[in-house]
Amino acid sequence: MANSTRSADGDSNESPLTRRRWLALCSGAAMAGLAGCGANPDDPNATLSSESTGSEGGSNSNAVTTELHMRAPVSWTPSDSNVNPFSTQGDIEYWMEYMWWESPSYPNAVGEPIYWLAKDISVQGGGCEVLITLDENHTWWDGSPVTAKDYHTTQLITDYKEYGGPDETDDGWEVVDKYKIKNVLSGPANPAVKKVDYYTPVAKHDYYKSWLEKFEDASGEQAIKGVAKELNDHTVTLKDLTDKGLGCGLWKPAQLSPTNAVHEKYQDHPRADWTNLETFNWHLLSEKQKAIQALNTGKLDFGDKLTDQARTNDQTEVFSRFGMSGVPKLTMNWNNEHLARRPVRRAIAYLIDSEEVVKVIKSAHGIKYNSRKTVFGMSSSLISDWVSDGFVDKLIDYGSTSKPEKAASVLKKAGYSKNGGVWVGPNGSKVSGLTYLTPPWNIYKSVGKYFSSKLDEFGFKNNLVVPSGSGFYKRWDETYDFDLCNWFTTGSHPAYAYSTVEVSGLGNYDEIAVAMEKTEGCTVNRTEPELDQPTSEKLQHPIRPKFPKQIGQKSLNSGAGQTLYPLKWHKIMLQTQDTQEVKQLTEKLAWYVNWQVPHVGFYDEVKVYWGNTNKFDFPSLKADDHPHAEETKAEHRTTAMEFLMKGHISAKTK
Template sequence: MKRYALGLVGVAALSLALAACGSSPSTTSSSNATFTTVDEYHAISPGAPYNPYNSNGNTWLGYDQWQLAWFTNSVTNPNNFIPGLAASWTSNANGTEVTIKLQPNAKWSNGQPVTAQDVKASFALAFTQGNAQAFDLGQVNIINSHTVQFKQLPGDHYNLFLNQLLQQTIVPASEFAPVLPKNVWSIIDTAQYAGNNSAKLAQAKAAANQLTALGKKVSAYAPPKSADLSAGAFVLKNLNPGEAILMKNPDFYDARNVKVNEVVMRNYTGNQQIWNYLEAGQLDFGPYTAMPVNILHQILKTKGNQKVVTPAVVAAGLAFDENIYPYNMVKVRQALAYVINRKQVQTVGEGVSGIPAKYQTGMIDLAAKDWLSPSQLAQLKQYRPNIAKATALLKSAGFKKVNGNWMMPNGKPWTMTIYTVNGFSDWIAADKVISTELTNFGIPTSPDIVSSYAQELKDQSDGKYAVSFYLDALGPMAQNAFNMIYGTADGYQLVGTNLVHYPASAAGKGNFIDLPAEIPTLSGKMINPGELTHELTQMTAVSQERPIVQELMSATNANLPVLNLWNYANVEFINTSRFSNFPVNNLGLIYNPAGVWMQEGYVVPRK
């Protein structure tokens, strides 16, 4: 089970992954129907295969790489999607079976129809990458040439089954079937055995190893065709170290909606090069990239450039290890929240793409507004800067101030080190501000820098930091956000189908937040947050989730296991000189690649 081993996107993913160095881009066309952009997740890789399973593969999600559907990033409805290759879908009552119908006119760029066989082959490939196992896929049954049925593993009930299923890329079986053995589904079935028969368990392990070996073969596979084979809005026509050129796919099922004839994907070697493109007005769409305020102002001076701000479902926070004294005391964590000026910290740390955290609920503030009623929001403690409240809380907990510095109830002086990560400039700058604020309050505090994000995560899980920066509120789904606090970080893990709690003393199990088994909500009701977070994975309706989410938000606000400093925001850019009708007011759509906007009829060349 991988759902409790949630992969972190990290601040590095909120910034831009650096692409491979390339030559300067050529001028491909002066036509207004040429849309120029960069893909922050994809470096151009001359010589790499047209293979979406290859980390350097030359395919572009939302352009020539197409999914069954496109998620709207809803924080309350994980099944809110825009149709892709799936024209429609239905689920049974408990969400364990899904039937999809393909777009009736879907074709590959060679004119051949997209069929159920392509879909089934794509999910076999997903098993070789470990993707299908992550959402408990058990069976894929072809009903007819355009209808496919999916079933969860018997006995499993994972509420993100449909969500994860619809976000899978579909590739042509004609191109990729040769890399798979004819008995691939037999291998998959054998690998998924989870009973107690020792012989079958040994066979399952061997089959899982076969899938892993197949995964490497699939990743390295170069389809024999010399041209890109796409079922998306565009098809790759040319590529050089400086740019990739994609042309409109005339066989695309929604080709009439697509008004853009050509997309140019420019390569880049880092943020500076993207800033230069934007300042020169050369990008019709520029994705999020970390930048200082002066660069933002320079970009916005360019004719046609506009920024588009959308919420990012992740926050920067401080995590407290409650196994380390005095951070096991609720009043201590609350006092620190009253001392730290989150607005000042955000302005210095993430002045362009941060929003000070107003509510401390374990989710971003916009999600809190969707999950809570106005009266429930009003009950939340906002922990606005208030030195008097901080002082009163500490004194009531037995702290004393001596010669301007705080002494802990055990009679020892209170000093603090706050750990952050090398290269995370926003965190490092914020750490300095927080350290100064706390020192001025009477807690001598110093910032410290860990070599890498991976090292920080390991050290956190090993209980080495009393206070450290942490990515929190990682949504959009509530269960994922709360899992950042009340999952592995608080000792809760799935072992088979059973939820197990490991104490902080259990080596290698990752419990560093170490909350009590039960914590109070604002009303004083005692809840087990780890068990409630797990229950969210079993819910199939928002109406079932809402009371649990509300209790978890209330308990997080009262106990502050993590103090959110700011919510991240995606600051993206459009240029309206060459195109109009960008989906700036359609938040559900704009989270997706620009090629998906075009499928919906947005982005029209100016005449």
């Protein structure tokens, strides 16, 4: 699932986890459409469009205002950005691009599909074909229609750039007619997963067809890589985006300055009449104190940061709050002799005080998250939809508060003793000098400082390391130079929460597995892949360990366990048409994580939106808040505030 940066207060000066960086970390992801923003660097106040906004898009004759002001909480220099959707050289966060482009679909916080460019997505042919029907009312900013050919070109260029060409991928793309495109799959797809998998913003065929021709004319792997590099280096400015009609979103950039990015409504967008707003001003306020000042002086109408300040402001109030799929967690590297022992990991699980972590974040950042009861590898809001009643209560209860006495008991049973305030293992090795790595995101730094000291007090001596953004990614993704690391688990479906292709899921296991043979016909692949080695390369997780059959059993009796098959089970969850089978596998994987403790979640992320409810009508989770709520209610539970700019906000009328 697409996610925003982890710096939830948005005030870090470090580079955020952009969608481009996410792609670099998740090499198997086939996502394109990456966007930035550019303008004429010689004119920082450039007017990018001379078109009149008019008032055709929705009745605004009695509106109290036609403008909305919001904060862009990122360190962003529009004139230095690149809006080439196939370039990795922009500085935007992934959610920014969804204002300027449309994707066929997008998952909301609980995995439900949001349809934007698509009118319908249906899984057919026994699960091996997906028919995407586009909404015929979408047009590019030059007035030409957005068609299946545009999306087809986007996908083919992505195949060349990411994989070396369509022949090197398992899937195929066919244009059925002007507004229908078929995705032919190598195996069946679980509809609940696949319908939200088409979140790549579409690129314009007329502009990028020359690049597709270059790829098709390239002879050999090196030639294709050369075209890919040339495309990656190609610059598209924000002026190009507007002048050449390369965007198709509801909000069209109009003016830029170093402190404000003004957007005007694209009047021919199919949702233009959903809102009476004509303009929104995107104030570039990366510094927290300046943003607080702007909020206190009434210059901000809407946002998802500075929640405490918004609650105490006379002009704003919280209008929506809901649980998300993100679970920031402590990842443990089993290359360390102590962390490779389950009792040590369980001791850490008992030590984590989720309720206190939530209080620390609330005090330091003004954001109220939800505490976690125990370890199971998914968000609390998500697991309730995928396990049977009472399942969580059967798991090992590590608790939402710290239990140092249980942690000590677990260690002593494993042969550990305490000497001079430091725990010592059965072979005399001290639990000291642990490298505790955290990314330079404000909330994660606060959690790191808090829990590092708690580990020290308990007798697990550690050194907290907070490198720069690039320094963190090198240690996290290349050298593995850490013992503990603050990272996150995310996933709007169990198949993503327990993914085998990334450490943000169950673990990165695919890299050491022999490719699974394809099954004949459109049938679920239930084979057990061969392994090149018994453990993962990165964190030394065992791939096929034994774990108890009985949920809640703390020790494994000889010969009484069951075997974990993460790659096989993950493939089944991605392919099966049987919801009940997904639930059964979810329980197995949740129990394994609870028993093995490869990582421990600190808290459940929560999304909060606030706004000036005296001047504006905002959406909530209710289904009757506006005329289009029933067909788009999934959009009311989204994870980036720009998604709510797709016509759901209007000014009050006099």
